[in-house]
Amino acid sequence: MELIGKRITFLGDSITEGWGTSDFKYRYDNVLARERGLGSIYTNGIGGTRIAYQRGASGDPRHDLYYCGRAAELDLSGDVIVVFGGTNDYGHGNAPFGDERDNTPDTFCGAVNTLIRILRRRFPASRIVFMTPTRRLGGGVPNASNGKTLGEYAAAIVNACEHFGVDVLDLYNTLPLDPDKDEDCSKYTIDGLHPNDAGHALIADALGRFLESL
Numbered sequence: 001m002e003l004i005g006k007r008i009t010f011l012g013d014s015i016t017e018g019w020g021t022s023d024f025k026y027r028y029d030n031v032l033a034r035e036r037g038l039g040s041i042y043t044n045g046i047g048g049t050r051i052a053y054q055r056g057a058s059g060d061p062r063h064d065l066y067y068c069g070r071a072a073e074l075d076l077s078g079d080v081i082v083v084f085g086g087t088n089d090y091g092h093g094n095a096p097f098g099d100e101r102d103n104t105p106d107t108f109c110g111a112v113n114t115l116i117r118i119l120r121r122r123f124p125a126s127r128i129v130f131m132t133p134t135r136r137l138g139g140g141v142p143n144a145s146n147g148k149t150l151g152e153y154a155a156a157i158v159n160a161c162e163h164f165g166v167d168v169l170d171l172y173n174t175l176p177l178d179p180d181k182d183e184d185c186s187k188y189t190i191d192g193l194h195p196n197d198a199g200h201a202l203i204a205d206a207l208g209r210f211l212e213s214l
Helices: 028-036 068-071 087-092 108-122 150-164 184-189 197-213
Strands: 007-012 041-044 080-086 129-132 167-169
Touching: 007 028, 007 068, 028 197, 041 167, 068 108, 080 108, 087 150, 108 129, 108 150, 129 197, 150 167, 167 197, 184 197
Parallel strands: 007 041, 007 080, 080 129, 129 167
Antiparallel strands: none
16 A cells, blocks of 8 residues: 555554653654544544443543544545554453454443444444454453453454455564563653654554555
8 A cells, every 4th residue: 555645544542642742743753643644533532532432430521432423423524544542441340251243332342343333334344353452561461351462453353354354454463562571661650551752653564564564
């Protein structure tokens, strides 16, 4: 895919919102736009949000603006739609994990399936791309909600995308960033979860190379 002049829409959480950067110009979408000559970007990143619907209200209502609900707000002019999420579903979500047969946003697997269908319906002419969560400090520990690791959340996204024939960039398994290693944690993140400027540069480069390969 030739990226020069392309319009890309981003749907994500705090990483897409820019937490961890010293300035939003270092956020991965803005880095991608500069380095690959994009025509425009539209970014819908909200910290604390999850792909799946939360059971019960969160302490911060903003965190309950889940991806399936926000998909209806996205700019319709994007040539490419990039979805980046799942780390908050693992970290503080309480939806059941579910399985690949689920078709409602009430489970994680069902929410991924539902989101793909919504995006395909709203953006029939756009290329839809998912990115799995990056690794995070302690991500190999099963969460308290359903006993799943972050790797299992990432695998569920990959499996759903393969089932629907949607492009997926598996950052969990391919990005050279592992916050469980002290060197990576300090070099690429501010807290073991949110990438710093250098971490965002890694994501921008990985996404750019992936899109150019399509």
